[in-house]
Amino acid sequence: MYRKISKENLRKWLGELKARAAILAPAKERGLWSYREFGLQDFPLRFRNSRLPPKGLFLDPLRALFAWKSSGGSVQLTPLPPLNGQRILIGLKPCDARALRILEPIFTRDYPDVFFLDNLSRTLRLGQACSVLCTGSFCLEMGIDPQESADFDIFFREIPAGYLARVLTDQGRTFTEGDFFAEASAGEWDLARREMPEKKEKPLFRLERVPAGVAQSFPDKNFWERVSAKCINCGICTYLCPTCHCFDLGDLQMPGQGVRFRCWDSCAFPGFTKMAGHNPREEKWRRYRQRVSHKFNFFYQSFQSIACVGCGRCVVHCPVNLDLREVLVEVAR
Amino acid sequence: MSQLGPEKNIYQPHLVEIIKVIPETWDTKTFHIQFQDAAVQESFSFLSGQFGEYSVFGEGEATFCISSSPTRLDHLEFSVKRIGRVTHALHQLNQGDLIGFRGPYGNHFPLDKLKGKNLLFVGGGIGLAPLRSLIHNVLDNRLDYREITILYGARSPQDLCFKYDLETWSRNPTVKMITTVDVGDKDWKGQVGLVPNILEEVGPSADGAVAITCGPPIMIRYALRSMEKLGFTPSQVWTTLEMKMKCGLGKCGRCNIGPLYVCKDGPVFSLAEIQSFLSDEF
Amino acid sequence: MPETIKDELIALAAKLFREGKISHFLGYQKGTLKFQTTPLIALNPEDLQHLWLEDFFFFNLAFYLKEIKNKVGLLVKGCDSRSLLSLIKEGQVKREDLYVVGIPCPGQIDLRKVAEAIAGEREEIEEIWRQGNEVHVRVNDQEKRLPKALALLDKCLHCRYPKPLISDFLLPGEYAPPVPPATPETTQGLSRGRDELRPKPLPEKWAFWVDQFQHCLRCYACRNVCPACFCPRCIVEENMPQWVSPLPTAGDNFVFHLMRLMHVAGTCVSCGECQRVCPMEIPLMRLHDKMAEDLEELYNFVAGIDLDQPLPFRTFRQEDADDFIK
Numbered sequence: 001m002y003r004k005i006s007k008e009n010l011r012k013w014l015g016e017l018k019a020r021a022a023i024l025a026p027a028k029e030r031g032l033w034s035y036r037e038f039g040l041q042d043f044p045l046r047f048r049n050s051r052l053p054p055k056g057l058f059l060d061p062l063r064a065l066f067a068w069k070s071s072g073g074s075v076q077l078t079p080l081p082p083l084n085g086q087r088i089l090i091g092l093k094p095c096d097a098r099a100l101r102i103l104e105p106i107f108t109r110d111y112p113d114v115f116f117l118d119n120l121s122r123t124l125r126l127g128q129a130c131s132v133l134c135t136g137s138f139c140l141e142m143g144i145d146p147q148e149s150a151d152f153d154i155f156f157r158e159i160p161a162g163y164l165a166r167v168l169t170d171q172g173r174t175f176t177e178g179d180f181f182a183e184a185s186a187g188e189w190d191l192a193r194r195e196m197p198e199k200k201e202k203p204l205f206r207l208e209r210v211p212a213g214v215a216q217s218f219p220d221k222n223f224w225e226r227v228s229a230k231c232i233n234c235g236i237c238t239y240l241c242p243t244c245h246c247f248d249l250g251d252l253q254m255p256g257q258g259v260r261f262r263c264w265d266s267c268a269f270p271g272f273t274k275m276a277g278h279n280p281r282e283e284k285w286r287r288y289r290q291r292v293s294h295k296f297n298f299f300y301q302s303f304q305s306i307a308c309v310g311c312g313r314c315v316v317h318c319p320v321n322l323d324l325r326e327v328l329v330e331v332a333r
Numbered sequence: 334m335s336q337l338g339p340e341k342n343i344y345q346p347h348l349v350e351i352i353k354v355i356p357e358t359w360d361t362k363t364f365h366i367q368f369q370d371a372a373v374q375e376s377f378s379f380l381s382g383q384f385g386e387y388s389v390f391g392e393g394e395a396t397f398c399i400s401s402s403p404t405r406l407d408h409l410e411f412s413v414k415r416i417g418r419v420t421h422a423l424h425q426l427n428q429g430d431l432i433g434f435r436g437p438y439g440n441h442f443p444l445d446k447l448k449g450k451n452l453l454f455v456g457g458g459i460g461l462a463p464l465r466s467l468i469h470n471v472l473d474n475r476l477d478y479r480e481i482t483i484l485y486g487a488r489s490p491q492d493l494c495f496k497y498d499l500e501t502w503s504r505n506p507t508v509k510m511i512t513t514v515d516v517g518d519k520d521w522k523g524q525v526g527l528v529p530n531i532l533e534e535v536g537p538s539a540d541g542a543v544a545i546t547c548g549p550p551i552m553i554r555y556a557l558r559s560m561e562k563l564g565f566t567p568s569q570v571w572t573t574l575e576m577k578m579k580c581g582l583g584k585c586g587r588c589n590i591g592p593l594y595v596c597k598d599g600p601v602f603s604l605a606e607i608q609s610f611l612s613d614e615f
Numbered sequence: 616m617p618e619t620i621k622d623e624l625i626a627l628a629a630k631l632f633r634e635g636k637i638s639h640f641l642g643y644q645k646g647t648l649k650f651q652t653t654p655l656i657a658l659n660p661e662d663l664q665h666l667w668l669e670d671f672f673f674f675n676l677a678f679y680l681k682e683i684k685n686k687v688g689l690l691v692k693g694c695d696s697r698s699l700l701s702l703i704k705e706g707q708v709k710r711e712d713l714y715v716v717g718i719p720c721p722g723q724i725d726l727r728k729v730a731e732a733i734a735g736e737r738e739e740i741e742e743i744w745r746q747g748n749e750v751h752v753r754v755n756d757q758e759k760r761l762p763k764a765l766a767l768l769d770k771c772l773h774c775r776y777p778k779p780l781i782s783d784f785l786l787p788g789e790y791a792p793p794v795p796p797a798t799p800e801t802t803q804g805l806s807r808g809r810d811e812l813r814p815k816p817l818p819e820k821w822a823f824w825v826d827q828f829q830h831c832l833r834c835y836a837c838r839n840v841c842p843a844c845f846c847p848r849c850i851v852e853e854n855m856p857q858w859v860s861p862l863p864t865a866g867d868n869f870v871f872h873l874m875r876l877m878h879v880a881g882t883c884v885s886c887g888e889c890q891r892v893c894p895m896e897i898p899l900m901r902l903h904d905k906m907a908e909d910l911e912e913l914y915n916f917v918a919g920i921d922l923d924q925p926l927p928f929r930t931f932r933q934e935d936a937d938d939f940i941k
Contacts, residue, residue, distance in 0.1 A: 046735065051895070074431070077346070079342040106583075109583070110597065111343040112341075114343075135738045136648055221613075232678070232836065233839055234834050235833070247584070247585045247586070248579060262344065263861070263862050263863055264863075272587065290589075298591055298592040319839075319891075319892035320653060323653075325647070418854045
């Protein structure tokens with residue numbers, strides 16, 4: 001179903017919605033882009049993508065799980081509720097939206113994680129088609145179309161008069177009822193598709209060769225030592241990655257009471273798999289191999305999707321420019 | 334499997350009370366626990382091989398297998414070697430203290446593959462803990478199984494765990510019990526020798542047999558070689574894999590090895606399964 | 616760099632490798648993104664064919680000495696050489712295990728400042744090149760010119776040691792500060808200028824940092840890229856007892872950063888790498904610069920300029936200031 005809306009009406013529509021929901025939109029603060037409470041000002045120009053992926057709005061960097069109080073010999077446990085309140089996320093990009101889909105089965109299967117799932121269900125995802133390819137990105141190679149996506153509730157394409165909207169879900173349909181939106185056709189939608197200026201002639205690598213290529217290079221210690229040599233074992237690639245989801249559980253104790261938290265963790269950290277007597281991934285090359293193998297091979301075997309959307313954040317922000325694209329090109333040869 | 338934990342919050346444990354503490358060795362203790370909520374205790378069940386996540390509130394959570402048998406559900410048992418923060422904290426606790434329990438998690442020993450077979454249990458040190466659940470389970474249904482051989486070893490007589498069980502099993506005429514130590518002392522009258530060597534001396538037949546082994550990685554590595562010499566094929570041998578676990582739910586990523594999560598797809602694996610994905614990581 | 620210089624460097628390194636004097640040579644090669652290099656860890660002379668020293672060699676390669684414990688050859692700018700002296704003084708590396716090659720530096724470009732100057736995003740910058748005392752920037756097919764003083768890293772505006780203080784070989788070129796010492800006029804009140812916080816009252820400074828550290832992710836990039844953070848096991852990773860919680864609460868983040876600041880005092884040479892790598896744009900150098908100035912003022916100490924000055928936090932002197940004891 002397709003709709004269209006003028007810029008004027010879009011602002012009015014969001015103004016009305018603000019009464020019912022928290023609206024999060026891209027804003028630049030402290031020198032970086034993030035999703036913030038939208039003040040109904042003009043939409044930011046020049047927004048490519050946020051520094052931190054929106055995964056942090058669903059898998060919180062720090063989440064309190066339950067609390068306890070102890071006195072005398074007794075202990076009382078109190079579950080802490082997940083956050084609630086309707087949210088509308090605007091300006092979400094196809095890569096990050098796909099990443100949320102990739103994350104969903106982990107938090108749904110076997111033991112549903114209400115903290116993640118409630119965040120998903122209370123958030124209306126409004127997407128924005130990209131007009132340029134992000135530096136360092138390889139979304140096209142990962143099978144993501146920056147201009148078309150079904151991973152949203154409503155997906156917007158900008159046109160001179162305002163926006164075209166592709167309504168994808170029932171929730172999206174409910175939110176677009178009313179006078180602000182007019183009907184639009186599939187033809188109008190197709191016409192609004194933009195040519196990406198930096199689109200490459202030839203893809204960097206063929207995605208279908210990657211899982212097998214990664215599997216084949218698994219025993220090649222020399223390869224992994226060579227490609228991971230300059231890695232500094234920080235957590236930037238994992239924390240800025242929209243599909244990375246490893247976490248830690250830890251307690252914060254005060255006299256007589258405390259809270260157990262869940263927080264982000266990184267397989268790049270040397271202590272990640274450390275046990276009392278033994279660390280199976282003591283060496284850096286093993287940890288790097290595990291990261292690449294997990295995202296491009298093992299996760300694919302378990303969930304039939306690769307845990308990477310080619311957003312390029314890890315490429316741009318790696319302190320030593322360890323470029324995952326180079327590694328993928330080599331394994332997929 | 335009935336998944337316990339307050340209704341929707343998968344991270345919240347149940348409160349359990351320590352009803353007994355048994356010092357096994359200088360650094361190992363066994364704890365007997367019961368759910369504070371009697372209804373939970375009533376309805377709780379598990380299978381041998383499964384584990385739980387035990388909380389000392391304020392210190393953290395740690396993973397231990399449930400070492401009691403599912404055939405004896407009035408209480409649960411688990412054993413702890415004092416090595417790190419949570420285990421140190423556990424060792425400070427006494428009868429009456431409350432801790433948290435989440436579980437049971439993981440897969441289990443495949444009883445159907447053991448029925449009607451000769452069973453060979455090979456354990457080392459605290460590795461007897463997961464085996465013990467299975468051994469009691471099997472002995473409580475003795476007629477379902479054929480010959481039972483238990484080979485257990487520790488570094489020294491002081492390091493032997495579950496001495497009360499070793500005593501019970503050696504007095505059981507339907508069980509062949511061999512206890513050995515790497516190094517004896519002046520009072521030790523039993524076998525002396527490394528577990529893999531004693532195993533080859535005892536030489537149980539691999540015909541119609543299944544072997545289950547748990548213990549320190551080095552013991553397992555050599556025990557597996559000995560079993561191979563005795564004719565055991567990889568699909569006849571079962572073991573538990575140790576990998577650092579945190580959530581126990583297949584989500585936090587820590588225990589991921591190959592396409593598997595040790596907390597979900599294990600910790601019980603056959604040697605055949607391990608060989609198929611066991612890279613050089615183990 | 617002129618091919619002759621690169622060839623000379625490769626020949627030199629080849630000799631060192633051949634004679635077993637080094638097992639690694641650390642340098643710079645062209646990055647995969649514009650306006651950056653990437654560390655080159657050469658295990659043999661052939662690897663050095665990738666050397667690229669045209670511009671953007673901002674890395675302080677001394678941090679790899681935390682990991683590479685054999686005999687190492689490496690390229691250093693004047694500021695980087697101070698880290699080597701610091702590490703030698705701290706007993707972390709032996710002088711005889713290093714073959715130090717100095718390179719002249721025209722000052723390193725601060726991409727954040729350039730983006731700010733063109734009122735745009737870093738990704739929008741198409742080209743950067745230098746001409747005389749100016750840095751030229753092309754964006755949207757338009758050319759802008761910036762005086763060097765507005766385009767270089769803060770530390771380059773106050774460069775006191777352009778020539779490596781320790782070296783076995785110096786690549787030819789001019790070893791001089793890239794710009795004359797900065798003045799308020801030349802820095803034109805840029806947002807990352809160093810003096811903004813200084814005159815503010817303590818509660819305001821406190822509030823500023825409380826806000827900044829809320830954003831810290833505990834990625835530990837600042838710690839890992841720092842040559843002065845050489846502890847094999849960081850205190851944050853200790854949990855018996857737990858000094859700092861690994862949970863990224865505002866309070867624990869604050870403690871981590873202040874603790875790190877104090878722990879590197881005397882060894883930190885203000886290379887600025889911690890600030891460059893921070894993905895959350897936390898202006899860490901304001902703290903490190905202030906600390907370096909305090910050390911100079913209180914103890915007449917500057918990190919990494921010689922091997923004789925005793926380390927301030929390892930030494931007690933009767934005449935040390937104690938006015939903080941109230």
